[in-house]
Amino acid sequence: MSDLLKFDLLSASIALKNKEFSSLELTNAYFEAIEQTSALGAYLEILKDRSMDMAKASDKNIKNGTARPLEGLPIGVKDMFCTKDVKTTASSKILENFYPTYESTVTQNLWDDGAVMLGKLSCDEFAMGSSNETAAKGNVVNPWLKNRKMSPGGSSGGSASAVAARSALAATGTDTGGSIRQPAAFCGITGLKPTYGRCSRWGIVAFSSSLDQAGPLTRTVSDAALMLNSMAGHDKKDSTSANLEMPDLMNYLDKGIRGKKIGIPKEYTQDGISDDIVSFYEKSINWLKDSGAEIVPVSLPHTKYALPVYYIIAPAEASSNLARYDGVRYGKRNEAASLDEMYETTRGNGFGDEVKRRIMIGTYVLSSGYYDAYYLKAQKVRRLIKEDFDNVFEEVDYILTPSTPTTSFELGKKQDPLTMYLNDIFTVPASLAGLPGISLPVGLDKSGLPIGIQLIANSFDEPGLISTARVLERSAEFNFIADGAAK
């Protein structure tokens, strides 16, 4: 059985088509892996019967020669995606019994392409967090240094933990300020946040609508390309969805980067970044140089303002989006004598502390008398941040940065909210500018924890992002497997 877990998404897809094993066998191997790694707490819902049916249908398609791009490949879904008749909680108590009556566009695209759904994966509550510690059902553990109970990062912590632990072949994530890239970095896997508008937001629980974007968490860059091919696409049901055909990313795996220019922003090497990360960042720069790229020092002068802008805009949009949880149309209700009291006690009990903090900040910065000073100001600085990137992309093709300032930290070490927010210092700027970014593992630090490096491309240049990331991946030769992974 364990042999089947060695296949990544792409190699498993080829092996299935060559009938080396069946989707049913592969899916079964993953259910054994889920059981073996259940102490990590990555899964909120396990859909054994449903996935067995999906796997059998896939085996039939493979037999009939009608296999689709992801035929028979078992994957996990972050609990932010609405899945028809399958409990969807966004890791919140307020949605503890929510069964959507529709399927999100992104997950529907995956099922239409033949993928098999293993289950729903934990995340920070409403995707608000960087450690997976705000999940209503408790912490998710990083499979690396499993005895030390490290954070998988967040908010897509369950997705990252499951892929690293080999209890899912790949998983979906959502990224608002780094929620795919930071957990991917912490768990030693690949995480890709596409350009804003590449993947439909329809049916994804809304957090910050001008930033939210779905993307894949996978073992390799090729897997990310294969999965994003299926996830992306124009959708009339999302007015911000880009009406733009994405080229088949599988054609860009081996294009190389000869003659390409890689920007190294001076603002991303500040105090507080760990020495091991700096050292692997320098190695990564040299790898790209050795592969034929030209290295260009660049400046993104407004970088230090990205986090303050984010912590105004994201809570503002969240306070508006989360107004829908009113105890009337769906979700949990706490009874009270009047309608207003019912709203207040329902929301007071249903939301966790971090979500409440963000709703409060958002309401404050949008309230009368403060709107211009905070919200409008943040939107103006957001433009300056985007213009920084526009200017740099006149000069270079890609930007290379560390994914995070530190590697994973131990769960349960109480941190104040601001310290936690600093985790996303390198991922938030590209989010504010709507740019695609990928984090991939390039090495281990002294304690044996994975280090992630981020590549950022211009809008809609996912093909080039994949080509460049593949070069880095081949140079880094990151072949380590987490000690807590399924055997």
Place this chain on the structure above:
Amino acid sequence: MSNKESIVDIPTVNKIARLSRLNIPEASKQNLTNDLNNILGFVAQLDEVNTSDVEPLASVTGHKLPLRSDKVTDGNIEDLVLKNAPESSSGFFVVPKVIE
């Protein structure tokens, strides 16, 4: 925005909690006030940035929002709409009494 008036105290927290329709237990109000002050203090560094000639950026899509014709495309799914309601009756959502 970093002037004194913008720093929150417990009455401000009460007001914002009311606007947010959030019941905040008395015991956690001081901590929440401190957290909000820390966060608002942190974001106040935006004051340093000169934005006098900068237009606010609300969306990065670069495309105009698409329009569609005003036609019904969905409907007759009352049972689905009510399926997750904590309480419903005769095709309606039920809420606590709102008139005296």
